[in-house]
Amino acid sequence: MDNIVIDFKKEKPLYLQLVEIIKHRVVENSWHQGMKIPSENEMAKEFGLSVGTVKKALGVLVQEGVLFRRQGQGTFISTPDFSKSFLRFFRFGMTGGKPSEVPGSRILKLKVVKAGKKIADVLNLAPDDKIYHMKRVRTLQNTPFAVEELYLSYTRFKGIDQVALEDQLLYPIYSEQFATPVVWADEFMQPDISDQETNELLGVDKITPVICVERIAYSYGDLPVEYRQSACIGDNFKYHIVIR
Amino acid sequence: MDNIVIDFKKEKPLYLQLVEIIKHRVVENSWHQGMKIPSENEMAKEFGLSVGTVKKALGVLVQEGVLFRRQGQGTFISTPDFSKSFLRFFRFGMTGGKPSEVPGSRILKLKVVKAGKKIADVLNLAPDDKIYHMKRVRTLQNTPFAVEELYLSYTRFKGIDQVALEDQLLYPIYSEQFATPVVWADEFMQPDISDQETNELLGVDKITPVICVERIAYSYGDLPVEYRQSACIGDNFKYHIVIR
DNA sequence: AAGTGGTCTAGACCACCAT
């Protein structure tokens, strides 16, 4: 089952085969986030490759963000970098660029419901499967900036309604209490204008621009584990990219 | 003046020095877009480096998008890739993902004015310097989707008011008629709600979400050559990123 | 001092493209 050996028949470059093997080990969680992996020399021996080929494979994985390396220490499994997230703005951009404090959260609702067609599709479940449906308001310095609806697989996160979630970041909880680290995510952003209910929850009194962010968060093996819809106050939202 | 030689004293890795030299040649335009550059072997000889080191330098430049390589043919200077642009969406996203036709443009205004403080700052000019100020409506299938204001250095683009710009893409004109290719760009995106004038120009009759995109386009040597503000109908705008 | 990754070399062989 496990392709633990390199195929020297040249059907595929050796360094790309090694890339696949390493990714596979990360996916099946025998190597986990932050962990140090074997050195170049050890892997060269293990797979019968030259050090140069191993270096090349590791270089690819560093480029892809799967690994990071530190001279004199070793090679490690990365955690995902949310610095490009649309939501990140609210944590770092609103107060003028400096990293500010962790946002607060007030839970409005956390119930077990049936997934339904759309959510089931996104989370790769059956429509009749049970899910957690959470609704919360997020704040910075006690000022609300977003209303979020979250959808989680019931079987995977069974018991999360017993955990204190108020003012907590969720991904460390997924990782530490449910053995489900988030390793990458897809985000979609759409502009809209605020409706009555959102206005009330966000404490706004007239029509304002709103940023709607959808995020699908994935764990190892491209397994979708969380679907999230956020409606954020768009007043000061500004997103930046560089085109090269 | 020209750092045409590699310094072997190890103040900096040799391959990074070569990266700088190649970038410099691109910047000063002695190597231009699309052009084939010397082969690995030639460069190794020219600079007294091993082929491996040249390969590494070229690999970095491919990663950065400065070069692309084709086996059996050679190494070439790239053109920038606007596929991540916020504006690109309107060309490719609105009709359902398939590449649709080039957007049309109706010029509303094209005048020479003084830069003023803000534009001068962005375009690296003096506030009293003259600039072109253009305003145009952009359309897809004869339906307006954006109002754009553009600002261009007068000295660099002198005579552009004599060129037929209606329904033309500007960057090929900058490149071919004014020897000023756009090689990268900075974009900022902000949501807003439509005002009266925008509504009229875009043919909308009530308050709708609007996406405001600012773009600063740069030529070789990080020289800012165009500043552009676009107000786009946000109704169907959806932007996607992957976080790793 | 031992182990790590980072740089660099000089070669070999291959796949691909133009002629």
Place this chain on the structure above:
DNA sequence: TGGTGGTCTAGACCACTTT
């Protein structure tokens, strides 16, 4: 056929970190 980039090797030496 000759030139190009793509892969791979087996070393050497260096800079950095930990023990």
